[in-house]
Amino acid sequence: MTKTREHWLGYLMGALDENEQASVERQIAQDPRSAEEIEQLRTHLNLLSDGLDEAAPPVGLATRTCALLDNPGLFAEVLDPSVPDNEDAPTLKEKQPFETIGGGNPNFTMMDMMVAIGACVAAVAIFFPALASSRMLATRLQCENNLHQVGMALQEFATGNAEKRYPAVAATGPLSVAGSYAPRLLNAGHLQHPEVVRCVESTRNLSQPHELPTVEQLLEAPESEVEKLQQGLATVYNYNLGNLRNGQLQAPLMRGRALYPVASDIVVVQDGQISPQGHQDGRFNILFDDGHVEFISLEDLPNSMKHYFLNDKGQVAAGVDEDDAVIANGIAHPFSEETTSEVPASSAK
Structure with a gap:
């Protein structure tokens, strides 16, 4: 009979003491079925940990934020629509639909649409079985x-x-x-x-x-x-x-x-x-x-x-x-x- 599996999560996460870890390792060595289930549990934990890398913030974000807070007048100008525009400031180009997706080309083709749909279908096919299994x-x-x-x-x-x-x-x-x-x-x-x-x-x-x-x-x-x-x-x-x-x-x-x-x-x-x-x-x-x-x-x-x-x-x-x-x-x-x-x-x- 297999032993209870109370320490498996702790073993996979490295949270057990030496005696408990040795006990789980002996169970794995003696019971192939327990080893298989522990590997399944490890797979689910790996799925949960995927994609958790933090994105780096934009360069100089902290400096620009502090400068804005230290200058209340500048902050008010940003929020106040009555402040006249600076004639020398560059004007924003009017965006066309799908321009960002199409790399600047306003003509979003059927092929582009098919690629986007295919990517969504692939993501669903990968994500939902893993979610259901977990x-x-x-x-x-x-x-x-x-x-x-x-x-x-x-x-x-x-x-x-x-x-x-x-x-x-x-x-x-x-x-x-x-x-x-x-x-x-x-x-x-x-x-x-x-x-x-x-x-x-x-x-x-x-x-x-x-x-x-x-x-x-x-x-x-x-x-x-x-x-x-x-x-x-x-x-x-x-x-x-x-x-x-x-x-x-x-x-x-x-x-x-x-x-x-x-x-x-x-x-x-x-x-x-x-x-x-x-x-x-x-x-x-x-x-x-x-x-x-x-x-x-x-x-x-x-x-x-x-x-x-x-x-x-x-x-x-x-x-x-x-x-x-x-x-x-x-x-x-x-x-x-x-x-x-x-x-x-x-x-x-």
């Missing part, structure tokens, strides 16, 4: 940083209880959807800002995303309003639905496992198809139990790991045992329609 990288890094903060909040929650478990998804009731972990973390003070539980790409195409409900709103709302409030959890990060133990729903246990998923960018499962949402290249960030985040595609995952989104029965539902992890969209329930009838009364508390 925006995608910035969005990816922001989503990864948000997921890191969610991971730290989840670990704080788990260390605060004796069993070291993450927030539980209720078997029934207003908190019986995967996204209920988000208002619970905010309510407990482990997160300070609600926007952290969402990736910006998940709401970019929504004209007005649903407001994130609070725990109190969900618990106190009339039954007819609960589903509408739960829609505010549709765009939060995917979360682990928990697992079954002796027929009862259990919250996921924090054990520092490198291959056990806890949360991810939005990934939807529909008609047996697993579809990452948001990032244009089809990849997604995924947070693991040991706290690290990876940006991967479904093709990068072995077939066994694709069960991150389906339990061992092939359902978007709670895992069948403690090692069967399923991360699901914020409005997913821990029990599928096929297993709802199997839920014992004791697990509905």
